[in-house]
Amino acid sequence: MKRRWLVAFVRHAALLAWTAVTLIPVYWMLNTSFKHSGEWVTWPPHWVPEQPTLENYAQVLTPGSTIFDLGRQTLKVLKPLWDSLFTATASALVAVALGSALAYSWARFGTGGKNYPYSVLTIRMLPPIVIAVPFLVYYVSLHLLDTYTGLILVYIATSLPYVIWMMLAFIEDVPRELESAARVMGASRFRVLSSVVLPLTVSGLVATFLFVFILNWSELLLALTLTNTQVSTIPITLNKFQSVNEGRDYGPQAAIGAIATLPVVALGFLIQKHLVKGFSFGLLRK
Amino acid sequence: MPAARRVALAWLEREQVFKWLPFVPVQALLVFLLLPFVLLVYLSLVSWRITRGVWWHAPFVGAANFTVAVRDERFVWAVIRTFGFAAAAVPLELGLGFGLALLCRERFRGRRFYTTVFLLPMMIVPAVVGYDLSMLLIDQGPLNQILSLLAGRPVTVRWISDYRMAKAAIVGADVWQWTSLVFLIVLSGFAGLPPDPIRAARAMGASRWQIFRHIELPLLKPVLAIALVLRSMEALKIFDYPVLLTEGGPGNSTETIAVYLWRVGWDFTRVSDAAAMSLILMVVVVMYTVIAIHILRRERRQLAEEAAR
Numbered sequence: 001m002k003r004r005w006l007v008a009f010v011r012h013a014a015l016l017a018w019t020a021v022t023l024i025p026v027y028w029m030l031n032t033s034f035k036h037s038g039e040w041v042t043w044p045p046h047w048v049p050e051q052p053t054l055e056n057y058a059q060v061l062t063p064g065s066t067i068f069d070l071g072r073q074t075l076k077v078l079k080p081l082w083d084s085l086f087t088a089t090a091s092a093l094v095a096v097a098l099g100s101a102l103a104y105s106w107a108r109f110g111t112g113g114k115n116y117p118y119s120v121l122t123i124r125m126l127p128p129i130v131i132a133v134p135f136l137v138y139y140v141s142l143h144l145l146d147t148y149t150g151l152i153l154v155y156i157a158t159s160l161p162y163v164i165w166m167m168l169a170f171i172e173d174v175p176r177e178l179e180s181a182a183r184v185m186g187a188s189r190f191r192v193l194s195s196v197v198l199p200l201t202v203s204g205l206v207a208t209f210l211f212v213f214i215l216n217w218s219e220l221l222l223a224l225t226l227t228n229t230q231v232s233t234i235p236i237t238l239n240k241f242q243s244v245n246e247g248r249d250y251g252p253q254a255a256i257g258a259i260a261t262l263p264v265v266a267l268g269f270l271i272q273k274h275l276v277k278g279f280s281f282g283l284l285r286k
Numbered sequence: 287m288p289a290a291r292r293v294a295l296a297w298l299e300r301e302q303v304f305k306w307l308p309f310v311p312v313q314a315l316l317v318f319l320l321l322p323f324v325l326l327v328y329l330s331l332v333s334w335r336i337t338r339g340v341w342w343h344a345p346f347v348g349a350a351n352f353t354v355a356v357r358d359e360r361f362v363w364a365v366i367r368t369f370g371f372a373a374a375a376v377p378l379e380l381g382l383g384f385g386l387a388l389l390c391r392e393r394f395r396g397r398r399f400y401t402t403v404f405l406l407p408m409m410i411v412p413a414v415v416g417y418d419l420s421m422l423l424i425d426q427g428p429l430n431q432i433l434s435l436l437a438g439r440p441v442t443v444r445w446i447s448d449y450r451m452a453k454a455a456i457v458g459a460d461v462w463q464w465t466s467l468v469f470l471i472v473l474s475g476f477a478g479l480p481p482d483p484i485r486a487a488r489a490m491g492a493s494r495w496q497i498f499r500h501i502e503l504p505l506l507k508p509v510l511a512i513a514l515v516l517r518s519m520e521a522l523k524i525f526d527y528p529v530l531l532t533e534g535g536p537g538n539s540t541e542t543i544a545v546y547l548w549r550v551g552w553d554f555t556r557v558s559d560a561a562a563m564s565l566i567l568m569v570v571v572v573m574y575t576v577i578a579i580h581i582l583r584r585e586r587r588q589l590a591e592e593a594a595r
Contacts (some may be wrong), residue, residue, distance in 0.1 A: 011389050015400045018386060022403050025462065026410075028428055029418045043426040101308035109305035118579045123316075125575045127523045129544040130564040133551045134325035137341060157319050160312065165512075188295070189304050218411040220526045221544060235413040235526070242417050242530050250421055257414040264409045272402065279474035281512045 029261075033057065033254035040250040056255035077237060077256055084233040085263075087148060088217040091155035096209050098156070099163025100171070104197065106164075107171045108179075117164050124161040132225040139226055146228040154222055159212040165281050166211065170204030171197070206271050207278030214264055234260045330561035337555050344558070351562035360538060361563055364546040365570070371453070371542065372521035375460040379517055380510070382461070383468025390469075391476040401473070408466040415463050416530025420446070423455055423531075449539035452532045456540050459527040464520070468513050475509035476502075508585035515578045522571070543567060 032040060033056050035049040060077045105111045135154075136145065144150030174197055182192045198205075220235040227236065238260070241253055268275070297303060330351055334344035355361055390400055407415070422429045423445035433441040445451045479502060487497050525544035528534050534541035534549075541549075547567070551560035 008394070011394070012396070015386070015389055015396075018382070019400065019403050021462065022406055022466075024428070024432075025415070025418050025422055026406065028422055029414070032421060041424065041426065043431075045426070045428045045431055047428070098308055098312055102312055105305045105308050109301065111305045111309055115583075118583060121579065121582075122572075122575050125519045125571055125578070127544055127567065127571065129523070129525065129547045130568055130571075131322050131326065132548070133557050133560050133564070134322040134329060137329070138322040138325055153315065154319070157315055189299055190295075214409055218413065220413050220529070221523075221548075235411055238411070238413045238417060239530060242420075253417060254421070257411075257418060260411050260414055261409070264411075265406065268405065268409045269402065272405065275405065275470060276401070276474050276477055279471045281471075281509070 026261075029254045029257050031254075032250050033258050035251055037251055056251040057259075060252050060255045060259065077234075077259070080232045080234050080237040081259065083148075083231050084217055084235075084260075087151050087155060087231070087233065088213050090148070091152045091159060091216050092209050092213040094152070095156045095159035095163050095212055096167075096205060099160045100167040100201070100205060100208070102160075103164045103167040104171050104193070107168060108176075117168065120164055121161045123157060128158070128221050132221065135222075136225055145226060146230045148231055151223060151226055151231060151233075154226065155216045155219065158219075158222075159215060162212055162215070163208050166208045166278055167201070167204055169281050170201040170278070174200045203274035203277050206274045210267060210271055210275065211278075213267070217260075217264060326561050326564060329558055330565050332558055334558045335555045336552075336557055341557075347558075351558045352566070354559050355563045355566055358559075358563075360541070361546060361550075363538065364541050364543045365567070367453075367540075368522055368524065368542045368544075371457055371460070371524055372518055374457045375464075375521050376514065376517045378457070378461045379465045379468045380513060382465045383470075383513070384472050384510070386465070386469050387472035387476060390473060404469050405466055407463045408470070410463065412463060412526040413530050415459055416527045419455060419459050419462075419527075420531050446532055447536055449536050452536060452540050455531060456524065456527050456542075459531060460521060460524065464517060468517060471509060471513045471516075472506070475506045479505055508589060511581050511585050515582060519574075519578065522574075 031047065031049065034052045034054070035046070036051055036053050036055070039046050039049060039051075102112075103117075106116055139145040139150050142150075144153070178196055178200075179192050182196050183189075187195065217233075218235060219233070220239060223233045223236050224239065227233070234256070238253070238256060241249065241256065298307070329341065331346060331348060332341070332344040333347045333350070334341045338344070386404055390397055390404070410418075421427065425442055425444055425447075429445070430442055433443065443451055445455050483501050483505075484497055487501055492500075523544055524542045525548070528540045528542055528545050532540040534545045538546075547560050547563055550556050550563065
């Protein structure tokens, strides 16, 4: 009995320690986002805003308001928020659709050869900075620079490796007998996909979608290279903000951070159950 | 047009057509995105700057850019430093993530709370993490306050302006954020473990440690392998944290490959030098990739063999 208490105590002590490590930075961001400028940097630091305010959010979210002028460029937050949402959603949708179809085709027919998933993985291994420069030149000549299409195409390609590997795990779990039974009963291949495979892999699709959505929502380097004024994502806005103010405009920045974090975290909590199922990449023996 | 539709559907139904359906768009996309590599090779062989006319008029200089790249100490150090960051961060992430998943695998009160919290960091934009830490790490910031409380005397660690501490901060940012992904992968591995062999071992009187050491750990090995591969290939791309937290400084002490190449290409506009360095980097990455893929293939092959048995 004593030993069980000890085990529980050690377990909770360790888990609480990491909980603190995880939550303090998140809390600090929220905390700062509700502070007046006088409280951003103080000694000792204020763990609770003395006079909580929403002015940082108001400043950042007012439609059409500009935070500062950057030469001719003005910085808004609503537009990047929308751009991020649009590019991340569109690229994740297409990547999940294409990638899972590919994974299915590979798992069932061996299309593309034994090593196909591995060769797709090499896309992900390449640091994006390697192709950033030629990509800019390439996109200029194709008139894809600073467009949604251009950014989305790149994001689809960089998401595919994750989609294929995550979905393989789920597709390999679908019993082939079930599929052949449906075929024997006269279902078309598309019908088998929609009525047998799809329902059995829903949680995989959801987890995969969320994961690549997060990746693309957060991507900085390629967005910085391939966009300019027409398209601008949230990470770029943060980066511009940081370099122009030398990181000293803490309040509004924290507000942008909180706004950028909230939708993803909310989505994550909703589908947490699926997440835990989706990340063994087909590498467990059944 | 129902007849035409039926014919079209029947054609799509044929195995030889059906199985290639997703491949056509994907291959088209890959070819579309591979063309810049040709351009990359070309740019590395000429002498071109963004500020100097159009690229197809740039003079051919052969291997000169590569000589510049190899002799560039700042480039060589950026490569070494980036591998150093990965070597420091990835084992920490694997260790912490595995340990936390081990503690959270079975049911107990509060488990849901802990899992929810531990999954949080991977959902935050890395750029946000970068500047969030820049708020925490200022000399008179909350982290130094906590450290002072713990130490019982005033502590001022100069996280951003001391070159060793700045490196630690970059590694810390990566560990803070990506331990959560390893945690998720391992937790998902534990959840997917087959119950039968474990039950059988327990029935035969195996201790918990024996089950863990001889059954669960070997079964989890492939999952740990992919966590290692994924994390190390992402860690070699570190860009956001140095850019937002330290701007590569102080000096060049946190300048990673991505940050330095960015500077060479954009800030210094030496596009051809950047192209040559990129190609050198690609060779390094390809070597690493071959090793990583070898590991993964071996793990999957073993699984397939065991499944066939």
